[in-house]
Amino acid sequence: MxxxxxxxxxxxxxxxxxxxxxxxxxxxxxxxxxxxxxxxxxxxxxxxxxxxxxxxxxxxxxxxxxxxxxxxxxxxxxxxxxxxxxxxxxxxxxxxxxxxxxxxxxxxxxxxxxxxxxxxxxxxxxxxxGRKTARERVATFLIERCQHLEKPDLSHPVELDLPMPRTDIADYLGLTIETVSRILSAFKKEKLISIRSITHITLLMPERISTIAEGME
Amino acid sequence: MxxxxxxxxxxxxxxxxxxxxxxxxxxxxxxxxxxxxxxxxxxxxxxxxxxxxxxxxxxxxxxxxxxxxxxxxxxxxxxxxxxxxxxxxxxxxxxxxxxxxxxxxxxxxxxxxxxxxxxxxxxxxxxxxGRKTARERVATFLIERCQHLEKPDLSHPVELDLPMPRTDIADYLGLTIETVSRILSAFKKEKLISIRSITHITLLMPERISTIAEGME
DNA sequence: CGCAGGTTTGAACGCAGTCAAGGATCGTGG
DNA sequence: CCACGATCCTTGACTGCGTTCAAACCTGCG
The missing domain is CATH 2.60.120.10 (Jelly Rolls)
Known part of the structure; x- marks a missing residue:
C-alpha cells in the first residue's frame, strides 16, 4: 500500500x-x-x-x-x-x-x-x-502456498513451509484435521509430496497437484 | 450508486x-x-x-x-x-x-x-x-431472501418469491437440487414454511428458521 | 524420563450425493 | 380444449465421502 x-x-x-x-x-x-x-x-x-x-x-x-x-x-x-x-x-x-x-x-x-x-x-x-472434493481442496491449498512464494514455478519440486497447524488448514478448507492429515498421507504415498516435518513439505510433482486442484484429476 | x-x-x-x-x-x-x-x-x-x-x-x-x-x-x-x-x-x-x-x-x-x-x-x-449443514444452508437462504425485502420483519409470517430455479439455489448453497428439495419438504412437514407454488413460499415461523440458520437449531 | 499437545491412523457411522422413478406444471399443436 | 412432450421438481432407495470417535504415535520440553 x-x-x-x-x-x-x-x-x-x-x-x-x-x-x-x-x-x-x-x-x-x-x-x-x-x-x-x-x-x-x-x-x-x-x-x-x-x-x-x-x-x-x-x-x-x-x-x-x-x-x-x-x-x-x-x-x-x-x-x-x-x-x-x-x-x-x-x-x-x-x-x-x-x-x-x-x-x-x-x-x-x-x-x-x-x-x-x-x-x-x-x-x-x-x-x-462449495464444489471441490477434499482431495481437490488440499491440493488447491498446497498450490496456493506455492504462489505466495517470491518465484512461483511449478515445473520443478517446491519446498513449502506451512506455518499454520492442521487445525487451521482444516478450518480454512472446510474439512476436519483428520481428513487433511489423511489426504496429505495419501499424497505422500502417491509420491506427489514428501513430508520432511510437520511444517515442512516438498511438492514433488507440483503440476500434477495443480491438475488435481482444478478438479481435472 | x-x-x-x-x-x-x-x-x-x-x-x-x-x-x-x-x-x-x-x-x-x-x-x-x-x-x-x-x-x-x-x-x-x-x-x-x-x-x-x-x-x-x-x-x-x-x-x-x-x-x-x-x-x-x-x-x-x-x-x-x-x-x-x-x-x-x-x-x-x-x-x-x-x-x-x-x-x-x-x-x-x-x-x-x-x-x-x-x-x-x-x-x-x-x-x-465451509461449515453449515444442509438444513442450516437452506434456512440461511430463506432468511437472506427475507432481508432483501423492503421491510424485513421476522416477527410475523413472510411471503417470499423465489425467482430462481432449484438448480440455482443448489449451486448457490453448495448442495444438490435433491437435497434442497428434500429440506424444503421437511420444513413444510415441520410447519415452518408453506409452499404455495414452486416459486411462492411463506415462512410461517421466520424466527425459528433464523435460529436454524445460525446453527442454534 | 514422562507428560502434554498436536498429529496420524483405524474403524464405524451418518449426512448429503447419486441414481432412478414418479409428479407437477407449462407451452404447443392437433 | 385436451393430449402430448418437455422441463423442472419431488420422492425413494442406496452408496460413498468425509466425519466422528477412539487409540496410537510423534516431538519438544520440563
Whole structure:
C-alpha cells in the first residue's frame, strides 16, 4: 500500500498510524466489534475467521506482510483476526485514514484495488468450499502456498513451509484435521509430496497437484 | 450508486454508459474474459458464478436492481454472469469510469464501500459453504431472501418469491437440487414454511428458521 | 524420563450425493 | 380444449465421502 505514497510523505503517514505487535495466538480483531481501525500486516502472519455460535470456525484467509485488513467491515468487523506465530501490524484509525485519502486521492483507488483483489480470491474460495472434493481442496491449498512464494514455478519440486497447524488448514478448507492429515498421507504415498516435518513439505510433482486442484484429476 | 452524483451531472454519467437488456438465461460476462466494463443492474435479476473444468458450478451471488458488478476483476473477470428471468443493465467501460471518478472523487469511495459490503457478505457465505449443514444452508437462504425485502420483519409470517430455479439455489448453497428439495419438504412437514407454488413460499415461523440458520437449531 | 499437545491412523457411522422413478406444471399443436 | 412432450421438481432407495470417535504415535520440553 505504501507504494502509492511518496517517500517524502511517509512522515504524514506515520503520524496517522501506530505500530503494534501481537503475540502468537493472540486475537486483535473481535468479530462483530465496532470497526474503528484498518490494519496493515508488516511482519509475521495473521489468520482471519468467522465463528458460528456453537464454535464451528471458518478461516476466511491468511494474511502476511503487506496485506491490508479491515476492508470487509462497515460499522462492525465481519471477521475476527488472530496472530499466527507472532505478527507486527500498523494500525490506522478510520478518521486518520480518511485524512490520508483526502491528502492522497489515489490511495482510495489503491484501497479499491485491494478490495477487488480480495473479492476475486474469495470467489475462488467459494468454489473451493462449495464444489471441490477434499482431495481437490488440499491440493488447491498446497498450490496456493506455492504462489505466495517470491518465484512461483511449478515445473520443478517446491519446498513449502506451512506455518499454520492442521487445525487451521482444516478450518480454512472446510474439512476436519483428520481428513487433511489423511489426504496429505495419501499424497505422500502417491509420491506427489514428501513430508520432511510437520511444517515442512516438498511438492514433488507440483503440476500434477495443480491438475488435481482444478478438479481435472 | 447514482445517489453519490448530482442530478445535474446525470448527463455526463449517461454519456459514459450504455444501457443493455439481457434475455432470460443469457450470459453477458464470460469468466476469464478480459474485464473491460463495469455493470449496474437497473432491472430484473442476475446470477454470478464460477465454473470448474468439468462443469461443477458455484453461484457466488444473485444481484438485483442497484447492484454493482465487475469489482471482483482486475484484468479479467473472476466470474461469469447470466440474466435470471431477463435483466436490464448499465454498462460502464473502464476508461469512462475512470473519467467519472476523476470528475466525482467520492465515487471512488462509493465503489470501495460497495466492495466492502460485498466482502462482508462473502465472509458469511464462506462460513455457510465451509461449515453449515444442509438444513442450516437452506434456512440461511430463506432468511437472506427475507432481508432483501423492503421491510424485513421476522416477527410475523413472510411471503417470499423465489425467482430462481432449484438448480440455482443448489449451486448457490453448495448442495444438490435433491437435497434442497428434500429440506424444503421437511420444513413444510415441520410447519415452518408453506409452499404455495414452486416459486411462492411463506415462512410461517421466520424466527425459528433464523435460529436454524445460525446453527442454534 | 514422562507428560502434554498436536498429529496420524483405524474403524464405524451418518449426512448429503447419486441414481432412478414418479409428479407437477407449462407451452404447443392437433 | 385436451393430449402430448418437455422441463423442472419431488420422492425413494442406496452408496460413498468425509466425519466422528477412539487409540496410537510423534516431538519438544520440563
Amino acid at each position: 505504501c507504494s502509492s505514497i511518496d517517500d517524502c510523505d511517509l512522515a504524514i503517514l506515520a503520524n496517522e498510524s501506530s505500530r503494534m505487535t501481537v503475540a502468537d495466538g493472540r486475537s486483535f480483531i473481535e468479530e462483530g466489534a465496532p470497526a474503528n481501525d484498518f490494519f496493515v500486516v508488516t511482519g509475521g502472519r495473521v489468520k482471519l475467521f468467522t465463528l458460528l455460535p456453537d464454535g464451528r470456525r471458518q478461516i476466511t484467509g491468511f494474511a502476511e506482510g503487506g496485506h491490508f485488513l479491515g476492508l470487509a467491515a462497515s460499522t462492525s468487523y465481519a471477521f475476527g483476526a488472530e496472530a499466527l506465530g507472532g505478527a507486527t501490524l500498523c494500525r490506522f484509525p478510520h478518521a486518520g485514514m480518511q485524512r490520508l485519502t483526502e491528502r492522497f486521492p489515489n490511495l482510495e483507488h489503491r484501497l479499491r484495488e485491494e478490495a477487488s483483489r480480495e473479492l476475486a480470491l474469495m470467489q475462488a474460495r467459494m468454489t473451493l468450499l | 447514482c445517489s453519490s452524483i448530482d442530478d445535474c451531472d446525470l448527463a455526463i454519467l449517461a454519456n459514459e454508459s450504455s444501457r443493455m437488456t439481457v434475455a432470460d438465461g443469457r450470459s453477458f460476462i464470460e469468466e476469464g474474459a478480459p474485464a473491460n466494463d463495469f455493470f449496474v443492474v437497473t432491472g430484473g435479476r442476475v446470477k454470478l458464478f464460477t465454473l470448474l473444468p468439468d462443469g461443477r458450478r458455484q453461484i457466488t451471488g444473485f444481484a438485483e436492481g442497484g447492484h454493482f458488478l465487475g469489482l471482483a476483476a482486475s484484468t479479467s473477470y473472476a466470474f461469469g454472469a447470466e440474466a435470471l428471468g431477463g435483466a436490464t443493465l448499465c454498462r460502464f467501460p473502464h476508461a469512462g469510469m475512470q473519467r467519472l471518478t476523476e470528475r466525482f472523487p467520492n465515487l471512488e469511495h462509493r465503489l470501495r464501500e460497495e466492495a466492502s459490503r460485498e466482502l462482508a457478505l462473502m465472509q458469511a457465505r464462506m462460513t455457510l459453504l
